[in-house]
Amino acid sequence: MRAPASQRLSAASTPNGGGFGGEPKFPRPAVLSFLFSHAAATATPHALDMALLTLRKMAEGGIHDHLGVSGLGDGGFARYSTDRFWHVPHFEKMLYDNAQLAASYLEAYQASGKKLFADTARDIFNYVLCDMTSPEGAFWSAEDADSPDPGGSGQKREGAFYLWTEQEITGLLDPEEATLFISAFGIRSEGNAPFDPHGEFTGKNILIRTASDDELARRFGLTTDIVTRQLDSARKKLFEERLHRPRPGLDDKILTAWNGLMISALAKGSLILGEKKLLEAAERAARFILETLYDDESAKLLRRYRDGEAAIEGKASDYACLIQGLLDLYSASFEADWLRAAMRLAEAQIERFFDQEAGVFYSTAIDDKSVPLRMIEDNDNAEPSANSVSALNYLRLAAITGRDELRIIALRTIRHFSSTLDDNPSALPLLLVARQVATAPPVQIIFAGKRGDPALTKLLSTAFRQNRPELTLIYADETCEELLPEAAAIGRMHNGEPAAYLCAGGGCQPAIRDPESLDAALGSLK
Template identity: 50%
Template sequence: MPTPSKRKPNLLAKETSPYLLQHAYNPVEWYPWSDLAFEKARNEQKPIFLSVGYSTCHWCHVMERESFENDAIAELLNRSFVPVKVDREERPDIDKLYMTYVQSLTGGGGWPMSVWLTSDLEPFYGGTYFPPKDRYGRPGFLSLLLSIEQAWKDDRNRLLSVAAGMSTRLETLSLHKPDEVPVDKGVFDLAAKTFAEMFDKENGGFGNAPKFPQPSILEFLLTYSYYTGNQEALEMVLFTIRKMAAGGIHDQLSIKNHGGGGFARYSTDERWHVPHFEKMLYDNAQLVVVAIEAYQITGKNLYADLADDILNYVLCDMTDNDGGFYSAEDADSFPDKTSNIKNEGAFYVWSRKEIAEVLDPLETNIFCFIYGVENNGNVLDDPHVEFTGQNILFIKNTPTVAAEKFSIPLATIDKLMVEAQKKLFHARHKRPRPHLDDKILTSWNGLMISALSKASSAFQNQHYLDAALKAAEFILENLYNGSEGRLLRRYRKGRAGIEGKADDYAFFIQGLIDLYEASSEHRYLNHAIKLMEKQVALFFDDKSGGFFNAASDDPSIPIRMKEDYDGAEPSPNSINALSLYRLADMTGREDLRETADKTIAYFSKALNESGRPLPFMLKATMLPLYGTRQIMLTGHRQSETMKSFENTLGGMYLPDTFIVHASDSHAENHPFLKKVISQTAGTAAYVCAHQTCSLPVSESKSLEELLRKTKPSMKK
């Protein structure tokens, strides 16, 4: 087989996506998603083979190695199909459309996704990963291609009929308006009960292996506990965070200002021990927020330290020099610099022998005791061959237990472990790093801007605020067309492109609102308002409610869908509902509130049935039912009183409360705010609800007492 360097590149070599570029030297003659590919399919009367994945996807790499690098399979694909590659992270709208089809066909989904289409982009067969030959209970890819090739020759009309029928079903689903039903307190109680039944009382988290962090569920439960006083909901979250933080899913090697740490995508077992080692920006951004909220509720440094750990990873290992944040790090890497075969987790796993070569004997014994390192490896019950004899670091014993076992003072244990961490971190740094997906996505950067903004307020940390400001300016400068008011989705190596999708607008708007609250810079609130107006114009379904995932004037997608699931990322509909209510309160604009109400109404039936698919939307739905508060801060931000106010607010968990930074120059569009400012002298804080404001307070202690007294309750 020719090496990639000796092969002629296919059309993907001209693309920007790291995922597409990974396939640029396959013998498969790949096309990007484009009119050129569709025209070829029409002219040559061939079906399209659509392969969707992303650059840090382990099984995508496996299918490439087994099938797309196979000359016989490539010859068949090139002869009888038009092969098209799509990066799901660049085109979530395409991914959503055909994943909906695959899930309806097979009952499941995942990546790589494989779908066969007509030249009109109508699907007639699909699945996920296919091995080259029959195994794992799956049909072999080669035999499947031969079968489809023959069916296209012998029974094309039937396949076209199947495809047309499925396309009609997808379009009907896209335009379907569910019945609207009332949403009341019982919806939240039912969802909390559902999650309690799913809760793993031994290991934390929800459901069985594979186990995902599911931050949207955690955020809902924290909010539910806040409004209702339900301690079980709070304890489920805190227990899950602690278990995850101690597990192998959490990278246990990190050094402040050097990197490491953060969380992997998910755990292959129910104990959080054996991760799927890829690290995603969106997971880590959301987990920062959950950790901050746990800290605000409990005051325990464990949760603050965890948020700092994740942010240290992102700022050191995932940040572009210009301020944007990269997308992901791969699960696979070379075991050493002489190897030409990547292994999953090779960068992260250790044998005890390797640890002993780096640490002195006492450090080795204590480190291995604390982090669960065994002589024969601690992954003996995992089917991954590459983990044989290897250890995935997790916190098996606390330093306090180690101090008792080794009869050494706790302070000495702590000091030894700091030094051991440094030695092992630097030893690991010499290994080949996993592939870095260095594209910068507007949507995921929005999530990280939110995380940094919240962290800057909770910890009064200027470094975090500066990073959030720099990232926001990067997006506004490189991925925002001010004259048209539109966002682009992706930036990489100086090239911006792809029209923004609903999640780009939703997540970035949320980030701008959070940044406004943290910085008091009104320009970010103004940008948020303008982008929300543009998003409503481009994506909102005014007839039925809810936001489509692609713009109304986007010709590159045959059917627009609505994201109806808070999964690894929250649905743009859920984020938008929350942001619309926030903006409505901040600006007094009832049109924004009505758009939020229509969005909730569209999903009301799904929320009433269990709420399980949309936990973040449940969080948003609590706002109109329980009520909200605005805190208006007037005066100079640099004054000691204002700093005291901000310190108090940053330390409190207030999901019902929004901050408005008031000054004469920014009140012209808000009559109520203008009136408040005109009656205020000096630095003061007001707590406002239902168009009624408290008397101003000038001490942070008084503000805290006022907030505790005015906590909303369920409207009758």
């Protein structure tokens, strides 16, 4: 008898360090999404605990750049850890990692309410908006692991931008700050890298959080507020010093799929964290992609933009990830144009990538002559499979628009991989989320009132407090009759006062007008 996916992941987990498997250790946010979805659907504490432990250990580890300063830059996450405890990263920073991890930290905050997870999501957004945003508003792809030695030799070294000697730290900080910082981040005179295969970290320290503010307060007889202030001051001083170092090389390509993932995370973050600037950044990036890499007449996407040139036929992942971003933009803003664009792209993706006989999306379009063989993505690794993202997209689109043929596309995609989901569920954890959504009783909230009304925004934010993948948010927009006939009807009959209509079990409750009542109504659903 096959063990469920959650049990298999539990067997592969690292109890003290979080994550799954040995080194090198990659974050795999798709696995975390499955754990959050499974915990929400089954009330399984262990699944939730595994996800929260992993994200907490990553936030504390060297894979996390601890010198992010709000509004100024840096922070974010490196690509993977070379050891099993997240201590020694491969220092390359990728947009797709940071986009997915931002979403994971938002899910963790929804599930736990703990400030650490909200702050870590903010840290990622700070890094992307300050250091990875092009002048046009879209997002660059990556920063290199190597950079020139700050000592002046000019030789490039792994992590040179991020490493510190104890002497550098004590020379930059006040004595009290230095003492706290050294204790907080495990700084040693000989260096603190437990794993140094190429001898690049001798005498150098990777910033790894080894003691919390509360622990340091008890250790040094201080208040937690004083510890927090002194560590914030120390981080800012080191950040400002690091500005003088040569930065790692920048990969300034703008990739459609990776931008779609970041747009999605920012849109979610705008509601969960209550920060309008995140929505504005997501909208600006989406406009650039649609204006520069999309042909509205043919509904064709291009994959890459750099130095004024848009090129390369879009793959299924470009369509899937951009559709996801546009759907989350619609949920965060209720601007119907984002939904219309998502629907147009979805129809084009089906026409160009979906195999009607096999019930699956190919990676390349039917008319793409650049590859000799069309392949099928069948794994949610560092990047999610186009099939997993698409299944979730089409379930959402069907729930929003009532078009059952879109739901059938999603169900056929899930069915195509049914053997994999049963025999090797960790290969496609995001598709497991789609299967869970497909089998869960549907839940909708139709919001009515004037867009931008603070009272409506509070109701909308309340819906995002809980992680419910099966929940669909719709705006009662009477101008969007062609896509949302039922919601448009509610919009026409509504008196303008902000309200939420919670629909589940085949019927809708009377209008809910305050966040507390909406939160209670959602909490009462099974």
